[in-house]
Amino acid sequence: MPFALHGIANPGRVGKADTPGVTIAERANLGLATLAARKGQDKALTAAVREAYGVDLPAKSVTARGKSVNFIGYGPGQWLVVSETLAHEALAEDLATRLKGLASVSDQSGGRAVLRVSGPRARDVLAKGLAVDLDPRAFPAGGAVTSTISHMGVQLWQEGEADSYDIAIFRSVSASFWRWLTASAAEYGYEVVTTS
Template sequence: MSALHGIVSPGRYGKQDGEPGVVASERRDIGLATIAARKGHEADLTAAVKAAYGAVLPSGPGSAVGPGVRFIGIGPGQWFAVSETLANEALADDLAERLKGLASVADHSSGRAIIRLEGPEVRAVLAKGLALDLDPRVFGDGAAATSTIGHMGALLWRDGEAYDIALFRSVGGSFWGWLRSAAAAFGLEVVTTS
């Protein structure tokens, strides 16, 4: 079930005329997992991820994309993995099998909500609750950060012109309340994804 079931409905919020400044959608049916390198195995883990997924693990905040999987640096020797092709717990199962003995893997697919924000005013809206410089010269495609948005812990990464935000499911309602208020002046269009 959607993390936002019964909390938000598709439609237009705030300013009604003209194109919406922000378009929001929940990304569902994707795999989410954390990876923590085992002591003394970070180099072997990096090589195994490159061989299995075609991506070089970032050494800091940022992300790397291989076929079907994005790896986001969240701390020393730790990454958050996101996949549309290995949905739900299939991602954690695949990672655990391919990285056996090199990393600890935990499934987060049912514990997080992923919200995608895009549109011409997305940076202005995010600036109302996020203490990060999102200028494209600083926070370019693939950039990532662990921070807070409106006092809620979040992992944010840029995918082209879109910003994906991973939040604990328990703060999904609070985030949508904040987003509706923050985007009202620009117009917020909420769409669904399958």
């Protein structure tokens, strides 16, 4: 699947000549899917996910890492599922097969883009448009939120180390989001890197 920001997000450094405050990368070749528990199947779904992916489904807005997949809670009985190894529609197919009859699965790989914003000034950049406190005391490692940034719907979660956030956006607004993000990061300097 082509990059959502192909021809827009060109690799290179903008701003400060020394170390940039922010690094931005579009994460390509991910599998993305939404998962919603079917009525009355919550317990059975939890057990099936634990058996298939080795993780308990999060009951709140946090990230739970399983075998080859991450489950990100974003509402009661609803999750965004992300995989680096089950790319594109393979993730939705795997979920649908393993969780048949327990959950509704929708492939989101073609409809969303994921950007990773990291670096010592990442929180400062995101604070310009996100009405959520990303301070580690309020938003600990593994935290997740569904919100808006500059009037665009996003799902954001902290990925691994502090000051590194993945942001899922609809591909249809990816160019607008990119303009907001790079304008917000300009004062700190930013570097755009490519991923495979």
